[in-house]
Amino acid sequence: MSAENIVHGVEWTVKELFVYPNEFIYWSIQIVMYPYITGLVAGAFVLSSLYHVFGQKDLKDIAQFSLVFSLALLPVAMLPLLLHLQQPLRGIEPLLTPHFTSAIAAFGIVITVYGLIVMAEIWFVYREYFVAQVHELKNQPGLLSALRRTVYRALTIGASDVSDAAIRVDKKAATIMAAVGIPTACFLHGYAGFIFGSVKANALWMSPLMPVIFIMSAVVSGIALCMLTYIIIKEWQAFWRRRHDSALEASEIKGAEIDVITKTSKFLLTFLVIAIALEILDLIFRGYTAMKSWDILRSVMYGKDFINIFVLQYTLGNIVPVVLLLLPGRTLRRTVVALLLVLFGVFMMRWNVVIGGQAFSLSFSGYMHYEIPVIPHSLNTFKEGVFGALSVMALPFILFWILNKFVPSLGQEIEGSK
Amino acid sequence: MTCSRRDFLKEAVSTTAAAVLPLSAFVFLSTEEAKAAVANSTVRYAFLIDTNKCVGCGMCIKACKTENEVPYDAPVTRMWVERYIITKDGEVHIDSPMGGRDGFTDNTVYGEEIDPKNIAKAFFVPKGCNHCDNPPCVQVCPVGATYQTNEGVVLVDRDWCMGCAYCIMACPFGARFFHPVHKIADKCTFCYHRITKGLQPACVQACSFGARRFANLKDPDDPVTKIITTERVAVLKDLYGTKPHAFYLGLDHDVR
């Protein structure tokens, strides 16, 4: 049999005992990445809305940043799906013939609506800046400036009124977009949880709690990623300025603001505690009701996946960060460690749901081990292997860097601040 | 104030327009055309599988793979036979090497040879797509690439399936898989190309023992229908509520 005709899943699935012939690990690392990325999108947006909607004024800087970062994350959300589809060129079909009885069909609608909302909100926030840039670049020579000016002109979409009244309306519109965006962002990730929770064939996934658990941990991961990236960028900028401009007073150089971090950490903690409470609740219910699937689920959770679930996800990913964030005398360094662990914990949660749900057979009499391809030897083993996942993880940062060149969000001076 | 309400308008209009998408994608056929194409609700196909008769020869799997062009050496199959050996100590040994494609010619299960003297009971269970009345696989397809015909047969549109595997995950019976050559979801089609010509499905024809039979449930004179309606038959995994239409005689409680 030629290489292109290998059965999908056979290269990374190892079966043990009785597994139905057609069972393989069909949903592999890319399906772990997809809810992870959409979770980051939702979480980043909610963090931004804490400022725009709930008026948490001291979160302004980080809110600015996470709004733009949420947009950078959005196109990346589609990449794991395209890499996973057996027929990626047909990937547009959920937009053309959506079968709404399927949770995945909601994807097309949700991502379009959410994308438009985020872009609209960014537009309302930055419109004044775009108009200012069009004027500033008018008299600057060079092709690059001319190109940039064209981009900014396009971005104004013909709205160049920057009177006080117009700006007031912009601010109001941005607030409304942020408010409408919160339930949309929740739906964007809640439906991903519904995709798993509604599969009655899978004993681990079938649960009404699935969408809620997914949303809670999504918000956690989004806040954590934004905080982490924000800290790193701010500290790097401060370090750079210190090295290159010794004339500046130490007090003028600001790194990541400790009180901003403290406040955001409190939100992070709340959602973290809720997320783990729901997961423990799910586990207790399963053990108590002991349905037919409980025997094999127990042997998977307490046996083969014990380290993945209880050590990596619950302890390292949940309990340790909670402790690190609650202990007095919190330093920036300790916060960074806690945030990294949180991000890792949320990733493990996605892994334990997606891969864990395929670790046992539908027959309840056998197991499947997932051996993730590391060194790719074919297109398939690249797309569904470690390097495919790393490519997906790296892309939002590259997109953000490009986006930031036109929509600066790291606290640089913007004409007529919001 | 009115200005900002326009933003709600934007939200409402784009969502509505997007929801109207599926309607705009249809090409409307005339009622006669549509009816003619999907006429025939006087037919409802179903399988009758007698595990008392199955000897595990695997000829059905060989016939199915050849008839339906599923690569012979690929570890996927549209239907398969499982062997159950319950030894006297109460342990249940189940296997289905390559789906039972080569039959069962010895008592070695996962490298362990089972002495016939220790066997309390042993039997074979042929399985495949149950062509359920409420197929969860059809419900979860995001693009309308899989569907149920008026005769109850569940099929996949090879030209439209995008290979997301949601239907494969949704089937409680493990009947679906990715076709290694066509790279789309595949499953037992009830040999739709044969039964619509008056022929038997390939597996039914190949079975020398009458373990696999099929029926038109809506035909009261069909001899197999008579068995299904008058004798005690069971279905697999009834609790999922999919209303499977593969009926079993002699189904043991140990069958997974």
Add this chain to the structure above:
Amino acid sequence: MKWHVLHPLWVGLGVVGLIIVAGRFLVPDGFGVHGRNFTYGYYRLGSLQDWKDFPVKYQGRDSCAECHEENVRLNSASVHAPVQCENCHGPAVDHPDSAQTLHVDSSRELCLRCHAQLGYPNSNRGAMPSIDDRRHKRGRECRKCHDPHNPREKSE
């Protein structure tokens, strides 16, 4: 009235419009709800005919009897009567048009599918004549001694 707030709305509607227009070109004819309901009957109508047009390979014993009367008669009178010709001879497809001879599987493994002794109590398998593969004429093709069309007779 600050009309500029509507500009994102126009962009949004434009995007939606583009998708609808794309649908007009990309969605094949006959896509819709056919038969039962949206849940179970949403598909491209042409798919039904595609499946009906799938080529048939196995023709069945009656088709073999049209030319191979003698062998079919012999087989039908023997204990191998329930066994289909094509189980051993492979699918006829359009024989003899594209294939003059069909390759017959005369391997020992084929016969062992039914006749390998497994020793299952209360089983149809157990009721059949069977051999211990390791003991009985190990490695030899069964048809060297047993005529497949009439197994109770010794073959030539």
